[in-house]
Amino acid sequence: MSADSTDDFESEFQPATDTQPTPDAVLEAEDLSVSYGKVQALRGLDLTVREGEIVSLIGPNGAGKTTFANTASGFLPYDGSVRYRDQEVSSVGQTALVEQGMIHCTEKRDLFGYMDVEDNLELGGYLQDDAVIEERKEFVYDLFPRLDERREQNARSMSGGEQQMLAIGRALMGDPDLLILDEPTLGLAPVILKDIAEAFDPIQEQGVTIMLTEQNVTFALKHADRIYLLENGDVVREGTPGELKGDDYIRESYLGG
Amino acid sequence: MVLDTILSATFISALYAVIAIGFTLIFGVGGILNFAHGGFITLGAFSAYIASGYFGLPIFVGLLAGTLVGAAVGGATYMGVIRYVRTRPVTILILTFVIGFFMMYFVRVFGREILKIDPLNIPVDPVIGSSSFGNDVFIFATSWLLIGALFYFVNYTRTGRAIIAVSMSDKGASLVGIDSERINLITWVLAGAFAGYAGVLLAGSLGGGSWLMSIEPPAPLVLSFAIVILGGLGSIKGSVVGAYIIGFFETFTVTFAPGGSQLAGISSLVLLLVFLLVKPEGLFGREAAE
Numbered sequence: 001m002s003a004d005s006t007d008d009f010e011s012e013f014q015p016a017t018d019t020q021p022t023p024d025a026v027l028e029a030e031d032l033s034v035s036y037g038k039v040q041a042l043r044g045l046d047l048t049v050r051e052g053e054i055v056s057l058i059g060p061n062g063a064g065k066t067t068f069a070n071t072a073s074g075f076l077p078y079d080g081s082v083r084y085r086d087q088e089v090s091s092v093g094q095t096a097l098v099e100q101g102m103i104h105c106t107e108k109r110d111l112f113g114y115m116d117v118e119d120n121l122e123l124g125g126y127l128q129d130d131a132v133i134e135e136r137k138e139f140v141y142d143l144f145p146r147l148d149e150r151r152e153q154n155a156r157s158m159s160g161g162e163q164q165m166l167a168i169g170r171a172l173m174g175d176p177d178l179l180i181l182d183e184p185t186l187g188l189a190p191v192i193l194k195d196i197a198e199a200f201d202p203i204q205e206q207g208v209t210i211m212l213t214e215q216n217v218t219f220a221l222k223h224a225d226r227i228y229l230l231e232n233g234d235v236v237r238e239g240t241p242g243e244l245k246g247d248d249y250i251r252e253s254y255l256g257g
Numbered sequence: 258m259v260l261d262t263i264l265s266a267t268f269i270s271a272l273y274a275v276i277a278i279g280f281t282l283i284f285g286v287g288g289i290l291n292f293a294h295g296g297f298i299t300l301g302a303f304s305a306y307i308a309s310g311y312f313g314l315p316i317f318v319g320l321l322a323g324t325l326v327g328a329a330v331g332g333a334t335y336m337g338v339i340r341y342v343r344t345r346p347v348t349i350l351i352l353t354f355v356i357g358f359f360m361m362y363f364v365r366v367f368g369r370e371i372l373k374i375d376p377l378n379i380p381v382d383p384v385i386g387s388s389s390f391g392n393d394v395f396i397f398a399t400s401w402l403l404i405g406a407l408f409y410f411v412n413y414t415r416t417g418r419a420i421i422a423v424s425m426s427d428k429g430a431s432l433v434g435i436d437s438e439r440i441n442l443i444t445w446v447l448a449g450a451f452a453g454y455a456g457v458l459l460a461g462s463l464g465g466g467s468w469l470m471s472i473e474p475p476a477p478l479v480l481s482f483a484i485v486i487l488g489g490l491g492s493i494k495g496s497v498v499g500a501y502i503i504g505f506f507e508t509f510t511v512t513f514a515p516g517g518s519q520l521a522g523i524s525s526l527v528l529l530l531v532f533l534l535v536k537p538e539g540l541f542g543r544e545a546a547e
Contacts, residue, residue, distance in 0.1 A: 075431075098434035110429035112422055123422050126415070127434040174433060 024051040026178050026209045031080035034071050041067040043233040054210040056224035058217050063230040065213035069182040073104035099127050101177030109167040113156035117147050120155050124173025140169040143199050161192030181212045185219050217254040262512045268393035270504025271400035274497045276455040279448030280481035285491030286424045286444040292353040295471025295478030296360030301327040301453025302460035303364045320457050327453015328446045335445035365468035396458050474522040483529040489539030
C-alpha cells in the first residue's frame with residue numbers, strides 16, 4: 001500500500017515555489033511537513049481548500065489527516081507553509097485563528113463534559129457578542145433538534161452521536177469562516193451520519209467553507225466537492241468524487257473493488 | 258461550653274476556607290497540586306509584617322500588602338516556572354515543593370536580619386476594640402465575602418466561565434478561542450492573592466508567624482491539602498464545606514477529647530485518611546471549579 005513514495009529528498013530540498021495563492025484559497029498548504037520526534041507524520045504535503053467548498057481528506061489511520069487538521073488550526077509546529085487567508089498559520093497563533101473564524105472540531109470532540117449543552121454552546125461563542133451568541137444558538141438548535149431537547153443535559157452523559165452534534169454545534173457558535181471537521185462520523189450509527197450530513201447544506205449556505213477528514217470514504221465521496229487521498233503523510237490522489245470513483249486504486253483499496 | 262465551641266469552630270473554619278481556596282483553584286484549573294501554597298501564605302504574612310510591623314503602617318495596609326504580594330508571587334511562579342512544565346506533573350510537584358521552601362527560607366533569612374523577634378503582631382480589630390472577637394468577626398465576614406465574590410466571578414462572568422472551561426478541557430478551551438495561558442495566569446494570581454490574604458489573617462489571629470508557619474500547627478499547607486481532598490479536588494463549594502468539617506472536627510477534638518490540645522494538627526489528617534479510603538473523590542466529586 002506504500003504508493004509512490006516519491007523522492008522525499010528532492011521535494012525537501014526544492015526551493016519553495018513562489019506561486020501567489022489564488023484569491024479564493026481559504027487554506028493552502030505547501031510542502032508541509034510535521035514530525036513527532038523522529039516520526040514524520042506529514043511529508044511535504046500540498047493542498048488547497050477554496051472558498052465555499054467542502055474538501056475532504058481521506059485515507060487510512062495514521063495517514064496524517066488529524067495531524068494536518070491540528071497543524072492547520074495552529075496546534076503543531078511545522079516546516080514548509082500552511083496559510084489561512086494568506087497568513088502563515090504559525091505567525092497568527094492558535095487563539096487568533098479562532099478569532100478570525102477558523103474553527104476546529106476535533107476528533108476527540110474535547111467538549112466540556114461536566115457542563116450542559118447550553119453552557120457548551122455559549123462557551124463556543126466565547127469570542128462573540130451576546131447578541132451573536134443568542135442568534136447562533138437558535139441556528140444550532142434548529143440544525144440539531146436533539147440538542148434542543150437536551151439543553152440541560154451534561155455533555156458527558158450524552159451518546160456519541162449527540163456529543164458529535166454538540167461538538168459541531170459548539171464550533172458553529174464561533175461563527176466560522178472555515179470549519180475543520182476531524183472525523184465527525186467516527187464510530188457513529190448510520191442514522192446519526194444522516195443527521196450530520198444534513199447539516200452540511202445549511203452550514204454551507206452561511207458561507208462556511210468546510211474541511212472534512214474522513215476514514216469513511218463512502219461518506220466523503222457522497223458529500224465532498226473535492227477529495228484528497230492521504231497515505232503516509234502525503235497526498236497520493238486528488239480530484240472530485242466523480243474522478244476518484246473511477247480511479248482503480250481508490251476502488252480497489254478503499255471501496256472494496 | 259458547646260455553644261462557645263461551635264462559635265469558635267465557625268470562626269476558625271472561615272479562616273481555613275480562605276487558606277484552602279487558592280490551593281483548590283489551582284488544582285481545579287490546572288490539575289496541579291501546588292505545594293508552594295504554604296510559601297505564598299508565609300510571604301503574605303511576612304509582607305504584612307514588613308508593612309505594618311516594621312514600617313508601622315495600619316494593619317489594613319499590611320493586609321493589602323500581603324494580598325498583593327501573594328498575587329505577585331503567584332503570578333511570577335506561574336510565568337517563571339510552571340508554564341514551562343505544565344505537562345509534567347511530577348516535575349511540577351517537585352518544583353512547587355522547592356519553590357515553597359525557597360520562599361520560607363527567604364522569610365527565614367530576611368525576617369531574622371530585620372527583626373530579632375519573630376512574631377508578627379497583627380491585631381485585626383475593626384469591629385470591637387482589640388479583642389480577638391473583632392478579629393474573628395472580621396475574618397469570618399471577609400472570608401464569606403471574598404469566597405462569595407470568587408464563586409460569582411467563576412460562575413457568572415465570561416472570564417470565570419473560561420476558567421471552568423479550562424478546568425474541564427484545556428484543548429476544548431483552546432478550540433473556542435480561550436487563551437488558556439492567560440486563564441492559568443489569572444488563576445495563579447487569584448490563588449496567590451487568597452493565599453497571601455490568608456497568611457495575614459492566620460498570623461494576625463495567632464498573634465504572629467514565622468518562616469515555619471505553613472507547616473506548624475495549624476499547618477495551613479497540610480490543612481489546605483486535607484480540606485481540598487475532603488471537598489473534592491478543585492471544587493470551590495467543596496472546599497468551603499471541607500473547611501467547615503475540618504474546622505469543627507478539629508475544634509471539637511481539641512476541646513472535648515482527652516489530651517485534645519495535643520491533637521490540634523493531626524485531626525485534619527485523620528479525616529483526610531478516612532476520606533481517602535472511603536470517599537476518595539471527596540464530597541463534591543469532580544465538579545471542577547463549580
